[in-house]
Amino acid sequence: MPTLSPVPKGSLFFAPMESITDEAFRKTVLKLYPEWDYLATDFLRVPSAGHYPRKYIIKHFGVDLSNDEQIKNKTMFQILTSHRAFTIDMVKEILDLGYPWLDINLGCPSNTVTKNGGGSSLLLDLDLLRTLIRNIRSNFNGRLTAKVRTGFHHTNDFETIIKILNDEGVELITVHGRTRDMMYKVPAVWSFIEKAVxxxxxxxxxxxxxxxxxxVDRMMNETGCHGVMVARGALKSPWMAQDYRMGHFNETSIERAKRIKTFFKEYRHQLELENISDRGLLKQTKSVSRFMFEGLDLGEVHRRKLLLAQTIPEIYAVFESL
Ligand SMILES: Cc1cc2nc3c(=O)[nH]c(=O)nc-3n(C[C@H](O)[C@H](O)[C@H](O)COP(=O)(O)O)c2cc1C
Structure with a gap:
């Protein structure tokens, strides 16, 4: 496995998002906004029975993207596991397929995931967490990272969690400043990021x-973090990293509309390369555009029209009308 060069201070990460950051989406972002330093797959659930065919794992990362060494080096392959799942088999497969960067999801709050012992619920038993990370580490010689919430019900164990991840050889930790019980309801508490630093x-x-x-600047200044990962903000403005690098801070509604059109033209192209059905195209376009109308004149009106669209021409007419 090649040794990856260290992640530079000030790096910007496009966050993993389930059902969003698939291959077509990441290809669109990589093509239009190469200013993002790092990206991530959304989580691949480790099975508790049987195993995935290799083809399925490659598809999760992206068939074309898997042929590009540079992209592989800048993309976290994220897994979502539990103590019952066949984690080590999956880790070995990922390694064998030549993906150099494995990220462990310790934050997913959804009931379906946590009631099966996955995601953020791995923060409930710290001895088991330590064993899991140790086992993964001893079977994966690429870059191992973790993405973590500040706790499950409370933050009493936060320091211990960070210490365990450090002790067991995790090489970079993304801290989402909320407990699992906070879901997305209250503002993220950045002081935990500072504490982790x-x-x-x-x-x-x-x-x-x-x-x-x-x-981005505020988080770096207030917490001293090494880099920043953006999820919903990057869905709202996939060009955020470009603006950040170019020092372009005030976007007009006209500029925003133009960028939205460009984004969805490329995204459609990428989805069509995968022979997506019309139904799939409609569903993905609605899902991916959920935050993009914010900041546009009459944004809410356009957003509602888009949600009501039933056909491909209808949906693209909304973009053309912006
Ligand atoms: C639609 C959606 C899907 C998500 N899927 C994942 C995921 O697959 N893996 C993960 O680690 N986090 C996932 N998250 C959490 C985000 O990566 C991020 O930690 C969280 O949204 C907080 O960051 P933000 O305030 O920038 O959105 C998801 C978030 C959203 C909104």
């Missing part, structure tokens, strides 16, 4: 409620 020997990436370029 002070405790950790490995880089801490801050995550939670970065909605615009000035939030």
């Amino acid at each position: 002070k405790l950790s020997h490995v880089p801490i990436i801050g995550n939670g409620d970065v909605w615009c370029t000035s939030d």
Whole structure:
């Protein structure tokens, strides 16, 4: 496995998002906004019975993207596992397929996931967490990272969690400043990112409620984090990293409309390369555009029209009318 060069300070990460950051989406982002330093797959659930064919794992990362070494080096392959799942089999497969970067999801809050012992519920038993990470580490010689919430019900164990991840050889930790019980309801608590920075020997990436370029600077200044990961803000403005790097801070509604059109033209192209059905195209376009109308004149009107669209021409007529 090639040794990856260290993640530079100030790096910007496009966050993993289930059903969003698939191959077509990441190809669109990589093509239009190469200013994002790192990206992530959404989580691949590790099975508790049987195993996935290799083809399925490759498809999750992306068939074309899997042929590009540079892209592989800048993309976290995220897995979502539990103590019951066949984690080590999956880790070995990922390694064998030549993916150099494995990220462990320790944050997913959904009931379906946590009632099966996955995602954020792995933060409930710290001895088991330590064993899991140790086993993964001893079977994966690429870059191992983790994305973590500040706890499940409370934050009492936060320091211990960061320490365990450090002790067991995790090389970079993304801290989303909310417990599982906070879901998305209250603002992310950035002071936990700062706390992690002070405790950790490995880089801490801050995550939670970065909605615009000035939030990026604010998070770095307030917490001292090594880099910033953006999820919903990046869905709202996939070009955020470009604006950040170019120091372009005030986007007009006209500029925004133009960028939305460009984004969906390329995204459609990428989805069509995968021979997506009309139904799939409609569903993905609605899902991916959910935050993009914010900041547009009459944005809410356009958003509602788009949600009501039933055909491909209808949906693209909405974009043309912006
Ligand atoms: C639609 C959606 C899907 C998500 N899927 C994942 C996922 O697959 N893996 C993960 O680690 N986090 C996932 N998250 C959490 C985000 O990566 C991020 O931690 C969270 O949204 C907080 O960051 P933000 O305030 O920038 O949105 C998801 C979030 C959203 C909104």
